[in-house]
Amino acid sequence: xxxxxxxxxxxxxxxxxxxxxxxxxxxxxxxxxxxxxxxxxxxxxxxxxxxxxxxxxxxxxxxxxxxxxxxxxxxxxxxxxxxxxxxxxxxxxxxxxxxxxxxxxxxxxxxxxxxxxxxxxxxxxxxxxxxxxxxxxxxxxxxxxxxxxxxxxxxxxxxxxxxxxxxxxxxxxxxxxxxxxxxxxxxxxxxxxxxxxxxxxxxxxxxxxxxxxxxxxxxxxxxxxxxxxxxxxxxxxxxxxxxxxxxxxxxxxxxxxxxxxxxxxxxxxxxxxxxxxxxxxxxxxxx
Amino acid sequence: xxxxxxxxxxxxxxxxxxxxxxxxxxxxxxxxxxxxxxxxxxxxxxxxxxxxxxxxxxxxxxxxxxxxxxxxxxxxxxxxxxxxxxxxxxxxxxxxxxxxxxxxxxxxxxxxxxxxxxxxxxxxxxxxxxxxxxxxxxxxxxxxxxxxxxxxxxxxxxxxxxxxxxxxxxxxxxxxxxxxxxxxxxxxxxxxxxxxxxxxxxxxxxxxxxxxxxxxxxxxxxxxxxxxxxxxxxxx
Numbered sequence: 298x299x300x301x302x303x304x305x306x307x308x309x310x311x312x313x314x315x316x317x318x319x320x321x322x323x324x325x326x327x328x329x330x331x332x333x334x335x336x337x338x339x340x341x342x343x344x345x346x347x348x349x350x351x352x353x354x355x356x357x358x359x360x361x362x363x364x365x366x367x368x369x370x371x372x373x374x375x376x377x378x379x380x381x382x383x384x385x386x387x388x389x390x391x392x393x394x395x396x397x398x399x400x401x402x403x404x405x406x407x408x409x410x411x412x413x414x415x416x417x418x419x420x421x422x423x424x425x426x427x428x429x430x431x432x433x434x435x436x437x438x439x440x441x442x443x444x445x446x447x448x449x450x451x452x453x454x455x456x457x458x459x460x461x462x463x464x465x466x467x468x469x470x471x472x473x474x475x476x477x478x479x480x481x482x483x484x485x486x487x488x489x490x491x492x493x494x495x496x497x498x499x500x501x502x503x504x505x506x507x508x509x510x511x512x513x514x515x516x517x518x519x520x521x522x523x524x525x526x527x528x529x530x531x532x533x534x535x536x537x538x539x540x541x542x543x544x545x546x547x548x549x550x551x552x553x554x555x556x557x558x559x560x561x562x563x564x565x566x567x568x569x570x571x572x573x574x575x576x577x578x579x580x581x582x583x584x
Numbered sequence: 585x586x587x588x589x590x591x592x593x594x595x596x597x598x599x600x601x602x603x604x605x606x607x608x609x610x611x612x613x614x615x616x617x618x619x620x621x622x623x624x625x626x627x628x629x630x631x632x633x634x635x636x637x638x639x640x641x642x643x644x645x646x647x648x649x650x651x652x653x654x655x656x657x658x659x660x661x662x663x664x665x666x667x668x669x670x671x672x673x674x675x676x677x678x679x680x681x682x683x684x685x686x687x688x689x690x691x692x693x694x695x696x697x698x699x700x701x702x703x704x705x706x707x708x709x710x711x712x713x714x715x716x717x718x719x720x721x722x723x724x725x726x727x728x729x730x731x732x733x734x735x736x737x738x739x740x741x742x743x744x745x746x747x748x749x750x751x752x753x754x755x756x757x758x759x760x761x762x763x764x765x766x767x768x769x770x771x772x773x774x775x776x777x778x779x780x781x782x783x784x785x786x787x788x789x790x791x792x793x794x795x796x797x798x799x800x801x802x803x804x805x806x807x808x809x810x811x812x813x814x815x816x817x818x819x820x
Contacts, residue, residue: 460684460688463677463681463684463685463688464685464688466674466676467674467676467677467685469676470675470676470677471672471674473636473656474668474672474674475674475685476635476636476655476656476657477634477636477656477660477666477668477672478657478660478685478686478688478689478731478735479657479660479661479688479689479690479735480685480688480689481657
């Protein structure tokens, strides 16, 4: 086994998991909402990109740029019209509603696109690679990882350097007092979920180009996203990236020992991290 | 026409009635003090004025227009800002960010900017990058007042700003009020510290059990009147 190669591939795979997780981390960090439909929304976005690619003959990247505002609007309406009503002191309503939403999305996609597994064609980019010293790196995994870093940097800048980011943090701290500042918490939450759906679209783009997807695979993506968020510490974007990388490396190392151990190794790494740091690596949230 | 007035204002917490037909008037440029014992309804009155409790529309009038049913973010946009009891700084935000967030619902331009707030409370400029909650109680109160001023309000509501602070610190904070008045804000102060309230106010309302029991100029009402209005006529 080439250790360096294995670890590099794992880090790059971690970029994909971080992309899955970043939107979840954003929404949880601001409104303590655990969105069980997050994985299904990624799959939904992947089908939207696929639809644009096949009907309009666009490049997947252009299709994703077109899908972003559509997904933003969907997220905004979803939060404003539905999820805001579930927020409160009780954590059960948002879990039940997003669990139901997950089933609705899966079945709607099954109706619309059938159970066939699909793939977004990137025109040869999937198999391209770069030679970096002793190791060969796939162009697509590298692009995925760089996109993940860009998303994390972007979210951090937004969160800590802009007026909207201040409103996010203030509303997260104290909704009532945020209202006294002229902030409309329901609109701030809707904007946050809209942004999360933009990140979801980026995740969907790479998911769809990298591997086959079908309407029922959302929950399996959700668990990696959850693990990445929790390993990183709730509310920390860099933590989410680190969490994704840890799961990615654990999976490739596990797979290089025995291909059957790939998924198991990721989950074991998650449990080990939680045993040692129960609140994750970089917890920001107080509660 | 008064700048802000309440007409027969009633307020409820579920089945519990906290205000029973409160009438107050705030004229342009005036400073009002509202005093009373714990549970008299002072904070409920301020929460109603700021939109944290919504009421019948016509119970609260700003420039004669009904605003009683407006939620807090809309009330801020109308030019009413509140310094809430307990300061309520945002722990995730620095001192400067706490001030900046106060301008989020800014209704118009005016005197108050980061620069003029730092002139008013110079110590905040030194601590601008600290988390708001790392400051002393008095400094936190300055942030809370500055944060409310950042919206350039026409009416500033101050709820128990001396609560839990040392007398010397309270004096420092009240020393800022003449400049806040000069800048054009009309002020309503809710205080349990009667001496302090009488010193800064043009007029005083005393509340008991959800009703106004006494009103007048600080110089024109005696301590006995206040005592009676505070505790009830037979409590001496």
